[in-house]
Amino acid sequence: MKAFITGGAGFVGSHMAARLAREGHTVTAYDNLSLGRREFLDGLIAAGACTFIEADLLDRDAVARAMAGHDLVIHLAANSDIFEGLKDTELDLRQGTLATFNVLEAMRVHQIKQLVFSSSSVVYGEADVIPTPEDYGPLLPISFYGASKLACEGLITAYGHNFGIQSWIYRFGNIVGPNATHGVILDFIHKLQADPARLEVLGDGRQAKPYLHVTDCVAGMLYGFARATDSVNVFNLAVEDVIDVATIARIVLEAMGLPDAEIAYTGGARGWPGDVPRVGLSPARLASLGWRASMTSRQAVERAVAEIVAQETGR
Numbered sequence: 001m002k003a004f005i006t007g008g009a010g011f012v013g014s015h016m017a018a019r020l021a022r023e024g025h026t027v028t029a030y031d032n033l034s035l036g037r038r039e040f041l042d043g044l045i046a047a048g049a050c051t052f053i054e055a056d057l058l059d060r061d062a063v064a065r066a067m068a069g070h071d072l073v074i075h076l077a078a079n080s081d082i083f084e085g086l087k088d089t090e091l092d093l094r095q096g097t098l099a100t101f102n103v104l105e106a107m108r109v110h111q112i113k114q115l116v117f118s119s120s121s122v123v124y125g126e127a128d129v130i131p132t133p134e135d136y137g138p139l140l141p142i143s144f145y146g147a148s149k150l151a152c153e154g155l156i157t158a159y160g161h162n163f164g165i166q167s168w169i170y171r172f173g174n175i176v177g178p179n180a181t182h183g184v185i186l187d188f189i190h191k192l193q194a195d196p197a198r199l200e201v202l203g204d205g206r207q208a209k210p211y212l213h214v215t216d217c218v219a220g221m222l223y224g225f226a227r228a229t230d231s232v233n234v235f236n237l238a239v240e241d242v243i244d245v246a247t248i249a250r251i252v253l254e255a256m257g258l259p260d261a262e263i264a265y266t267g268g269a270r271g272w273p274g275d276v277p278r279v280g281l282s283p284a285r286l287a288s289l290g291w292r293a294s295m296t297s298r299q300a301v302e303r304a305v306a307e308i309v310a311q312e313t314g315r
Contacts, residue, residue, distance in 0.1 A: 002026040004070040004112075006057060006103060007077030008050075009036030012118065014179050015214050016074060017041060019222065021049035030066055031077065032056040034095075035181045057099035064106040074116040074221075075103050078148070081182045082274055085144040096148030097155070104159045115160075115167045116225055119153055121209075121238065121279055122146030123171060130280035134171070134234045143274030157232050166232075168225050173238030173281055176304035177214030178311050184245065185305055188252040189312050198262045199253065203271035205246030205263070209279040210238040213300035216293040223291040238281035243297040245271070248305075255305045256313075 003020050007013040008029020013036065017027050027050045029041055044050035055062040057077055067073065079085060079095040100117075107115065124132050125140035141147045156167050180186050191199055212220075220237050228235070249263050269277045283292070295303065 001072050002028075002070045003072045003074055004028045004030065004067050005074045005076060006030050006099075007036060007075075009033060009038055009041050009052065010076060011036075011177075011179050011181050012175060012214060012217060013074075013076045014040035015177070015218050016076065016221070017044060017050050019218050021047075027051070028053060028066065028070065030055060030057070030063070035079075035081070037179075037181070040179050057102050058094060060102045060105060063102050064109055067106045067112065068110050070110075070112060072114045072116070073103060073107055073112055075100065076118045078118070079145065082143050082145045083272065086273060089144060092144040092148035096145070097151045100152040100155055104155060104165070107165055108159065108163050113165055115156060115165055116221060117152065117156055117167060117169050118221075119149045119169050119171045120146065121171050121173055121236070121281055122276065123150045123153065126276055130278065131240065131282040132236070132280060133282045134236055134285055142276065145274070153234075160232055168221070168228060169232065169234045170221055170224070170237040171235065171281070172217065173210035173212050173236070173279070175214050175217045176211050176300055178304070178307040179214070180304070180308055184248055185252060185301070185308050186312070188249060189256065189309060192252070192256050192258060192261065193313075196256075196258050196261060198264055199249055200264050200266065201245060201249050202266050203245065203268055203275070203277065205249065205265050206244055206269065207271055207275065207277040208242040208244040210240070210242050210281055211297040211300045211304075212238055212293055213295050213303055216295060216300070220286060220291055220293065224286055224289065227289045235286045236281040236283055237286065238283050239293045239295070239297055239300070240283060241297050242280060243301055247298070248301055251302055251305050252309075255309045
């Protein structure tokens with residue numbers, strides 16, 4: 001394949017680029033480096049296994065030029081830092097919805113017919129059915145990020161119907177692992193680097209969600225892409241179990257060698273505005289094709305904590 005990866009220098013994107021390159025595919029990584037880092041791709045670029053283009057998806061002409069000649073688009077770029085979306089209420093509109101429109105327009109112009117898209121469990125909002133299946137509704141997201149992801153799904157299905165673009169839409173649980181650019185594990189590590197005696201945890205620590213290691217995330221996306229054949233294929237990409245924030249905090253403290261540090265909870269069931277405190281996703285649809293994650297939520301978190309601590313501290 002000739003794969004065009006938006007957000008290719010980011011967290012999931014860099015792992016996707018490495019996996020596809022190992023399998024012998026031609027890879028172009030397109031990223032504005034607002035969250036991604038070129039260093040995540042340096043090895044692939046040096047080996048001639050990946051072409052990197054630093055540009056913004058909001059530049060429609062640049063996207064169209066870069067995308068020419070590819071036969072698959074893997075659209076991973078977005079503002080995935082919900083806090084930033086609270087500071088700038090247009091951020092998710094621009095980096096999510098409008099960026100996705102530009103990707104789809106470039107696909108239409110070049111007649112590229114296959115799109116893999118990273119959506120999110122946040123499109124469900126505060127679902128009253130847990131574990132939540134893909135056909136749950138109505139979808140009522142409570143964050144600007146979630147609203148943008150839902151809008152993107154609508155644009156994708158509309159373009160699919162009108163221009164024959166086949167899509168694989170993955171509603172992620174929480175993804176963890178090396179090359180993370182944000183998220184609870186990285187946040188905890190940075191807080192402890194600033195103050196080794198005290199770790200502030202937003203909310204009451206009981207927020208519980210499924211966590212998926214990034215290697216399982218990439219594997220699940222490619223597995224579904226290879227086997228699901230509908231015009232629109234929507235999958236939850238998660239594990240059956242969950243882990244709470246308090247447990248993650250203790251795992252990070254142990255890995256940092258700070259088991260006696262104080263954990264200070266800010267209180268309240270919700271960590272921040274737009275946070276869904278309890279999430280459970282049904283992975284049954286992807287499992288029906290034969291794929292399951294190789295790690296539980298706790299195993300994914302433990303592995304990711306060790307990897308990120310090593311990456312951030314050199315331990």
